[in-house]
Amino acid sequence: MKVLLTGANGYIGRRLKQHLLTQEGVELRFFVRNKKSLSKEMVEKHEVVEGDAFDTEALKKALEGIDAAYYLIHSLNNKNYKELDKLAAENFIQTATACGVKRVIYLGGLGVKNSDTSEHLLSRLETGEILSSSHTTQTIWLRAGVIIGSGSASFEIMRNLVEKLPLLITPKWVQTYAQPIAVDDVIKYLIASLSLEYDKNLTVDIGCEKMRYKDMMLEAAKALGLKRWLLPVPFMSITLSSYWLNLFTPVPFRVAKALIEGLKSEVTMQNNNAAEFYPQIKPISYTESVKRAVEQIEQNQVISRWSDADGAIWDKSHANQINDAIFVDRQEVDISAYEKEKLFKVITSIGGKNGWFGYDFLWEIRGVIDKALGGVGLSRGRRDECDLRLGECLDFWRVEDIQKNERLLLFAQMKIPGSAWLEFKIIDNKLVQSAYFYPKGIWGRIYWYSLVPLHYFIFKNMIESILKNAEKDA
Numbered sequence: 001m002k003v004l005l006t007g008a009n010g011y012i013g014r015r016l017k018q019h020l021l022t023q024e025g026v027e028l029r030f031f032v033r034n035k036k037s038l039s040k041e042m043v044e045k046h047e048v049v050e051g052d053a054f055d056t057e058a059l060k061k062a063l064e065g066i067d068a069a070y071y072l073i074h075s076l077n078n079k080n081y082k083e084l085d086k087l088a089a090e091n092f093i094q095t096a097t098a099c100g101v102k103r104v105i106y107l108g109g110l111g112v113k114n115s116d117t118s119e120h121l122l123s124r125l126e127t128g129e130i131l132s133s134s135h136t137t138q139t140i141w142l143r144a145g146v147i148i149g150s151g152s153a154s155f156e157i158m159r160n161l162v163e164k165l166p167l168l169i170t171p172k173w174v175q176t177y178a179q180p181i182a183v184d185d186v187i188k189y190l191i192a193s194l195s196l197e198y199d200k201n202l203t204v205d206i207g208c209e210k211m212r213y214k215d216m217m218l219e220a221a222k223a224l225g226l227k228r229w230l231l232p233v234p235f236m237s238i239t240l241s242s243y244w245l246n247l248f249t250p251v252p253f254r255v256a257k258a259l260i261e262g263l264k265s266e267v268t269m270q271n272n273n274a275a276e277f278y279p280q281i282k283p284i285s286y287t288e289s290v291k292r293a294v295e296q297i298e299q300n301q302v303i304s305r306w307s308d309a310d311g312a313i314w315d316k317s318h319a320n321q322i323n324d325a326i327f328v329d330r331q332e333v334d335i336s337a338y339e340k341e342k343l344f345k346v347i348t349s350i351g352g353k354n355g356w357f358g359y360d361f362l363w364e365i366r367g368v369i370d371k372a373l374g375g376v377g378l379s380r381g382r383r384d385e386c387d388l389r390l391g392e393c394l395d396f397w398r399v400e401d402i403q404k405n406e407r408l409l410l411f412a413q414m415k416i417p418g419s420a421w422l423e424f425k426i427i428d429n430k431l432v433q434s435a436y437f438y439p440k441g442i443w444g445r446i447y448w449y450s451l452v453p454l455h456y457f458i459f460k461n462m463i464e465s466i467l468k469n470a471e472k473d474a
């Protein structure tokens with residue numbers, strides 16, 4: 001069976017990819033916006049079509065000869081995600097129909113349309129309706145509510161809130177019912193949808209037990225070994241709650257707002273098709289799913305995170321800007337006495353719990369300032385203490401390039417008046433560390449000059465500490 005996977009770098013797509021690779025009889029093709037986002041092995045072993053859902057030629061290449069296509073495209077990180085998601089779905093189903101694709105498998109959100117339904121959910125429902133509009137291509141539309149798994153946005157929000165705040169002041173909508181589901185179960189339904197013997201459109205609501213958001217938070221606290229209290233108050237508006245989440249959790253304001261708006265309406269299963277068509281899948285309980293997520297975090301085995309999407313399209317948007325950077329802080333050291341592999345391992349351990357090679361309190365302060373300005377701050381941390389991959393985020397940076405034993409390039413995603421990069425390059429016997437800044441207007445220049453004294457200490461110390469750490473590991 002020839003299967004197309006879209007959204008392979010997203011939260012769900014990355015996990016699904018791992019499972020699809022082990023399925024017998026499945027020939028996999030990827031549709032990604034940047035080929036570099038896939039490992040060398042993946043590109044060598046599988047067909048890869050590079051393109052965007054707005055490029056119908058690329059879609060045609062991706063969908064030709066395909067039996068079943070997973071549709072996991074979602075643009076929540078964009079301001080106009082509603083229009084983008086609509087257009088992407090229209091392009092996709094039209095091309096899939098023209099190419100004779102038999103089945104599209106889409107994962108959307110649970111819920112019904114009413115006056116309380118959030119914009120985000122309405123958009124997810126619209127995508128499902130568009131994808132189900134073909135007369136010849138069948139669509140299996142799985143609908144999940146809150147997905148619980150290490151790195152999922154909803155779980156990370158709950159985890160950060162309960163870990164940081166003993167008393168949780170919440171909006172009154174935490175009384176609303178939802179039906180969560182473990183990410184592993186979502187993957188089971190997605191995989192089983194490939195071989196489902198049914199040829200008409202099908203909507204399948206999936207989830208475990210029905211519970212209030214408030215109980216989900218208290219249960220999550222319990223699983224983390226914490227006793228927490230909840231105080232729902234009427235004055236927590238959507239905007240105030242979104243700022244609150246932005247401040248205490250890793251999610252940016254826009255994502256927080258979309259999720260908070262969704263709390264107002266019940267997101268529970270509306271049909272029994274999961275039990276009827278997939279009787280072999282028995283979803284695990286909410287408590288069990290939280291325990292699994294916590295275990296994965298503790299064992300440093302987070303496969304994907306909500307922030308993975310969009311990471312790998314950087315080079316199409318501002319790759320050349322770095323060459324125009326006006327300000328550069330460059331540090332260079334001789335590394336002839338060091339093994340390149342060890343040095344690179346130290347370099348790529350930067351950030352998260354490992355810290356920033358000294359002056360960590362200054363990085364912490366910068367993180368707090370960034371949060372106060374509505375940025376992501378340092379709370380995203382690292383997915384894995386040792387491993388780094390292209391496109392993923394690292395505190396308030398994003399990995400823009402990673403070439404083993406040669407180069408690590410980080411792009412700053414903090415709120416700054418301009419664009420900034422931090423680069424580590426191993427060239428022959430030299431380690432070159434460069435901080436680039438492309439200022440925006442006068443404020444950008446003032447920003448850079450005001451930080452010059454701090455940069456002097458931070459960056460000089462950084463390269464020296466990298467060498468010291470490499471000596472320690474030797």
Ligand SMILES: NC(=O)c1ccc[n+]([C@@H]2O[C@H](COP(=O)([O-])OP(=O)(O)OC[C@H]3O[C@@H](n4cnc5c(N)ncnc54)[C@H](OP(=O)(O)O)[C@@H]3O)[C@@H](O)[C@H]2O)c1
Binds near residue numbers: 010053073088
């Ligand atoms: N995560 C959850 O908690 C959750 C809960 C319920 C339902 N769902 C549903 O599950 C589906 C997948 O969600 P997710 O969380 O995995 O999303 P995600 O992490 O935001 O990933 C979205 C994917 O879409 C791709 N994409 C975005 N715009 C594109 C475009 N124009 N052309 C081609 N690809 C594009 C991105 O590709 P790049 O890698 O190139 O950036 C990324 O891989 C969504 O329909 C969502 O509603 C998710």
